[in-house]
Amino acid sequence: MxxxxxxxxxxxxxxxxxxxxxxxxxxxxxxxxxxxxxxxxxxxxxxxxxxxxxxxxxxxxxxxxxxxxxxxxxxxxxxxxxxxxxxxxxxxxxxxxxxxxxxxxxxxxxxxxxxxxxxxxxxxxxxxxxxxxxxxxxxxxxxxxxxxxxxxxxxxxxxEDPGLAALFYQLQMDMFWTSMLSWLHALAVADAHGISAEELLPYASRTMASLPGFLGFYTPRIDAGEHAGDVDRLAMGVASVDHIVHTTRDAGVDATFPGAVLDVFQRGLTDGYGADSFTSLTKVFRKNAR
Ligand code: NDP
Missing domain, CATH: 3.40.50.720 (NAD(P)-binding Rossmann-like Domain)
Structure with missing residues (x-):
């Protein structure tokens, strides 16, 4: 051999x-x-x-x-x-x-x-x-x-845990598929207005490229269990996502995807995090497993 x-x-x-x-x-x-x-x-x-x-x-x-x-x-x-x-x-x-x-x-x-x-x-x-x-x-x-x-x-x-490689892989795929689906959803709304994927490309790229900055800013706060509403407030996020849902419906596009996002944000409001950062949704995900 x-x-x-x-x-x-x-x-x-x-x-x-x-x-x-x-x-x-x-x-x-x-x-x-x-x-x-x-x-x-x-x-x-x-x-x-x-x-x-x-x-x-x-x-x-x-x-x-x-x-x-x-x-x-x-x-x-x-x-x-x-x-x-x-x-x-x-x-x-x-x-x-x-x-x-x-x-x-x-x-x-x-x-x-x-x-x-x-x-x-x-x-x-x-x-x-x-x-x-x-x-x-x-x-x-x-x-x-x-x-x-x-x-x-x-x-x-x-x-050593045989599950770890699969877990890290699935964490990456969790982010990958939802991010890519958010792009496809935005393309559908854009298309309903006659805007091509090509025309949206620089804007879509800029938004995706901005994400590491947000991750870097919020990561130490999340690890410290801090969700202060000094930079963003969940209540603002609810209004923002609600606008996306309505923009989608007005365009005659399926709103299931932003509707699911709105559902999570609204559960955060119900749990009393309206004045805190949207990062408090990590607590909503942990609490409301379903
Ligand atoms: P495919 O699903 O295209 O091919 C996988 C192979 O699985 C084929 O050779 C197929 O055989 C075989 N297979 C499926 N079911 C059976 C079965 N019941 N009995 C015997 N053989 C079977 O996968 P990919 O090559 O794209 O990917 C392989 C793995 O890598 C997947 O787990 C995927 O999630 C992962 N991966 C893929 C990436 C990609 O970009 N493609 C990127 C990263 C990871 P047959 O030819 O006879 O159908």
Missing amino acids: SAQAVTIIGLGPMGRTMANVYLDRGYQVTVWNRTASRADELVARGAVLAASAEAAVAANELVILSLTDYDAVYAVLEQAEAALAGRVVVNLSSDTPERARQAAGWLAERGAQHLTGGVQVPPSGLGNPESETFYSGPKDVFEAHREALEVITSADYRG
């Missing part, structure tokens, strides 16, 4: 690009995918297509999974149980922290180690050391394979 050898299971856009990046770096790459034809170009470049998931796992100590979710992970690994003992399974498939912990336990029962990973870039960012992937799981196992894993992206090791 070569030290410069890796198995990649799952050849969606991410897995295929990872395999290409390893091939570029001279690794021996064994691949397997449910739909075998997705391996064709990789095989033409020198990758070995394993005859089965079990043969792919058996081929190398380091086994990288890039599957849609953990249902797919189990669907594949249950075919490969006999080969799992002694393997390091680096699971770059996204799912919840709890499912990552369960998978680590499931693999431990079969004699394998599990590293959870959360890749923070699309395929175009793979192979770039400026890109990052969260990892968690046994530190010694991570350190033993850090060099090989950093072929994909730089590694940000978050800790």
